[in-house]
Amino acid sequence: MTQMRFGQGTNRITGTVVMDRRTKCLVKRIQPGQIAVIDHPDLDEVAAEELVENRVRAVINAASSISGVYPARGAAYLIRSGIPVVDRAGADIFCRLQEGDRIWLDHDRVGKVGESQAVVRGERLSAQTVWEKIHQTQSHFNQTVVAFMENTLHYAVSEKRWFMRPLAVPGMYTQLKGKQVVVVVRGTGYKEDLAAIYHFIKAERPVLIGVDGGADALLQCGWKPDVIVGDMDSVSDEALCSGAELVVHAYPNGDAPGLERVEKLGLAAHILPGMGTSEDVALLLADQEGAERIIAVGTHSHIIDFLEKGRNGMASTLLTRIKVGGKLVDVSGIRHFYPPKTERRRKAPLWAAVFSAPMAVAALPGSFTIDDSWLRMVWLSLRLWYFP
Incomplete structure (x- = not known):
């Protein structure tokens, strides 16, 4: 199912609701394309990463994702990943919606599919509003x-x-x-x-x-x-x-x-x-x-x-x-400190290792055998650097 970012085309998004006050329990059962309803004050980055990995269609938070206590960056991670966030929807959402409901999101309004009236309203977060909130929080973080x-x-x-x-x-x-x-x-x-x-x-x-x-x-x-x-x-x-x-x-x-x-x-x-x-x-x-x-x-x-x-x-x-x-x-x-393996290979091509390793071995004293610690270390380094 194609994800739609806020600000691109129509604002209306539809999907099936999965609800849980504990985000770490919700991520165990939510499926790609579904809408997560959570109650997670100061949404942390680990929880946001798991929501992104589960490819949720949107996130509705009953609480404030950035309450002002500290610069929580979970909402920023979601928006950066293209997942819409409706914030501060209120605890009533857990009474007004049920697991499995088909709902729509239109800007900051949330309603059931087939009904024009909104069930709840929240605050739709954008990258700009999130970073403004984070900046405000940092000003009194001391x-x-x-x-x-x-x-x-x-x-x-x-x-x-x-x-x-x-x-x-x-x-x-x-x-x-x-x-x-x-x-x-x-x-x-x-x-x-x-x-x-x-x-x-x-x-x-x-x-x-x-x-x-x-x-x-x-x-x-x-x-x-x-x-x-x-x-x-x-x-x-x-x-x-x-x-x-x-x-x-x-x-x-x-x-x-x-x-x-x-x-x-x-x-x-x-x-x-x-x-x-x-x-x-x-x-x-x-x-x-x-x-x-x-x-x-x-x-x-x-x-x-x-x-x-x-x-x-x-x-x-x-x-x-x-x-x-x-x-x-x-x-x-x-x-x-350790970039992906493909990046490492770009920095040091395999042919360089292939040609330099024999030269290093040739320079060793005659008494140096393959069981010696130095040579074993060279071989292990090459193996770990270039091969799985």
Whole structure:
């Protein structure tokens, strides 16, 4: 179905409604060409990326996609991708429309197909209005930053004793001691960052831990997660049934709401109580079980990340990173340093490598064999650079 951009031809768009107050639940079932109705204040870029990947026809947000708390960029991502956005439609839309209704969008008006009267009205966003809102938000963002810092430090002081205690790790069959461990979290750019370290994973075969939806990213890249850690609310059934060892993140008191879903699938899981986020618990688990190095992909590490998750501080993450220390290598954003393979080939044509590699080998001392580390490193670099 052809997408129609606002401002191109008629403004009227029609489609079938899929509704959910939780965007991460909606993206699991919406089909290309359908219209998403969400209730997502300060729409984040990760949610917007998933809506774009699902090729939705339009998005109607009951809430404000940019409330002014921080410069949320999800709406900008949707509009840049050619997906119309009707904002601030109001919570009543969940009463006035039902899943499966055929509706029309005409500028800022939303109605049912066959009826001329609008059901609700919102604000149709354009690229200009979105960037104006983002600019206005940035002008008083410093106040938000100060409040965030104060909240983080306050809770870090009160929670530090808890983080010094060892986790009550259950008896796991996946061995982490002495291994390199990749922990994949559903954060901004996590799929691209994971793809950027594809060759590292292929060469080193580290233990793969998916944190909730991070397990699905591993599957999409062709890897099976060894362990899945989380409250199991944003991971697919496919990932849960992939054969990974399941660790349900529970509240410190042992209550584990995510266990019910796992049991409904007929699967077994460990319960791991822990304060903080599931990604904190995954990092602490890998550290405590003796991982040699922990490579983090898509983790949340700055104020925008946490405001997008609806958190007003990052005490648990600050304490986790202090405790894990130099063992942690955060590769979030690595996609910016490694262009697509086709670009790399343009920068350095294959014939250059073919002719230069034998010359380098010929210059080696006679005692240098193919098993020596230097030559193996050259060969691995060439292989990772030019071949899958």
